[in-house]
Amino acid sequence: MNGIPYAREYKVTLCHVCSYVCPEDAHECPRCDSPVHRRKPNSLTRTWAFLIAGLIFYIPANLLPVMYTTMLGSSSENTIMSGVIEFAEGGSWDIAILIFIASVVVPCIKFLVLGLMLVTCQRRSTWAMRERSRLYRFIELIGYWSMLDVLVVALVAALVQFRGLSTIEPRLGILFFGLVVVMTMLAAMTFDPRLIWDAEVEDVR
Amino acid sequence: MNSATPTPMTDIPHRQAHASEQPPAVAETQSRADQWIICEHCDSVYESIPLNKGEAAYCLRCAAILRRSHRLTVEQLLALSIAACILFIFANVFPVISISMQGLHNEVTLWGSVQALAQGQITLIALVAGLAIILAPALQIALLFWVLAHAHRGQIAPGFKMCMRTLEHLRPWSMLEVCLLGILVAIVKLAGMLDVHPGAGLWAMAMLMVLILLIAGKDIRRLWDELGVRPE
Numbered sequence A: 001m002n003g004i005p006y007a008r009e010y011k012v013t014l015c016h017v018c019s020y021v022c023p024e025d026a027h028e029c030p031r032c033d034s035p036v037h038r039r040k041p042n043s044l045t046r047t048w049a050f051l052i053a054g055l056i057f058y059i060p061a062n063l064l065p066v067m068y069t070t071m072l073g074s075s076s077e078n079t080i081m082s083g084v085i086e087f088a089e090g091g092s093w094d095i096a097i098l099i100f101i102a103s104v105v106v107p108c109i110k111f112l113v114l115g116l117m118l119v120t121c122q123r124r125s126t127w128a129m130r131e132r133s134r135l136y137r138f139i140e141l142i143g144y145w146s147m148l149d150v151l152v153v154a155l156v157a158a159l160v161q162f163r164g165l166s167t168i169e170p171r172l173g174i175l176f177f178g179l180v181v182v183m184t185m186l187a188a189m190t191f192d193p194r195l196i197w198d199a200e201v202e203d204v205r
Numbered sequence B: 001m002n003s004a005t006p007t008p009m010t011d012i013p014h015r016q017a018h019a020s021e022q023p024p025a026v027a028e029t030q031s032r033a034d035q036w037i038i039c040e041h042c043d044s045v046y047e048s049i050p051l052n053k054g055e056a057a058y059c060l061r062c063a064a065i066l067r068r069s070h071r072l073t074v075e076q077l078l079a080l081s082i083a084a085c086i087l088f089i090f091a092n093v094f095p096v097i098s099i100s101m102q103g104l105h106n107e108v109t110l111w112g113s114v115q116a117l118a119q120g121q122i123t124l125i126a127l128v129a130g131l132a133i134i135l136a137p138a139l140q141i142a143l144l145f146w147v148l149a150h151a152h153r154g155q156i157a158p159g160f161k162m163c164m165r166t167l168e169h170l171r172p173w174s175m176l177e178v179c180l181l182g183i184l185v186a187i188v189k190l191a192g193m194l195d196v197h198p199g200a201g202l203w204a205m206a207m208l209m210v211l212i213l214l215i216a217g218k219d220i221r222r223l224w225d226e227l228g229v230r231p232e
Helices: A043-063 A080-089 A093-122 A129-159 A172-190 A194-198 B012-020 B026-035 B074-093 B110-117 B120-152 B160-173 B176-191 B200-215 B218-226
Strands: A012-014 A021-023 A067-071 A074-078 A166-170 B036-038 B045-047 B056-058 B065-068 B097-101 B104-108 B195-198
Touching: A012 B036, A043 A080, A043 A093, A043 A172, A067 A129, A074 A080, A080 A093, A093 A129, A093 A172, A093 A194, A093 B176, A129 A166, A129 A172, A129 A194, A129 B097, A129 B104, A129 B110, A129 B120, A129 B176, A172 B120, B074 B110, B074 B120, B074 B200, B074 B218, B097 B176, B104 B110, B110 B120, B120 B160, B120 B176, B120 B200, B120 B218, B160 B218, B176 B195, B176 B200
Parallel strands: none
Antiparallel strands: A012 A021, A067 A074, A067 A166, B036 B045, B056 B065, B097 B104, B097 B195
């Protein structure tokens, strides 16, 4: 399209671990001994698998409580959304928005964007390739911020341990939420952004 | 970060391809390949050119960063990794938050917060959190110190390949910046119901986070070239 040569035209492949330019037929990087592939193996299938696993875990992550609080005799269970609402009602709008972005917006954007990547790559679409490349780098960048909620629950549960007076305990929901983050991170890692550009060429793989 | 000027790499392989109308022979390719840069996001090939301080090279096809000029020398990186090592110990030994309520007092370290998650069914998530905020940063600092201390003397550290590969795989799982934000959120969250005091560990964490961003980036791949590690 714009004439910049692709690696395959020069019979070379990039090593993702040390950036060495390997010969195309190499299975291991001659410099750092890591496995080298022209494209990440079964990228689309694996990304679909991690993405769907993440989506499934996302349901219990939102429905099950993440935290159990006893405060002077009264006890309550919080899900992720009810925690956000509690902050908002308490007047801490900034923190409510921060947690809402980290634990709801970021995972949802990741699901949508990765889904979009997978569908457009499977259709070999040439639509907005540059923008899709940017979008992929963006979700790679923001992905791990969702761990915020897990770490907040861990810190709070470790701190508030006054037996008889007030305790906070983590609940099952936080496990599923953590798994959602791990699954979407793995999905983003197994997706090969070079597949976006393979649509330009006829004989790929 | 200073404004990096996009430096389109001169793509000599491309011009050559046009002149000869056929790709170069494989042997010729490999001998020249040392000066090539391949974009990891779209597989475009460019001829590498030296960058000035503060410059970065962008891919013309997908706009990803191909390479950045090195901001720090190997000595500076080594010094920062020693500082990071000391700060890491502080961040783990001292409590990050302490609270008090009706005469009762409690405080938490990073390890304590990981332990709080290790309960019955949800122990798995304690492992993820432990990797993200303790194990991954600790290994990163130790491995960086090992390879940089040898690189400083112009040597290739024993186990260099394995260290560098491990550093690459650890990078996405090291989440100190998220942990720092988590500590701040936890402080605000608890400030509503009891007295909260940031601990000494928090300040160490904040400085450690900056150092990790400076030393543990992809920039460390330069050691492969600078130490002249040759493929077998």
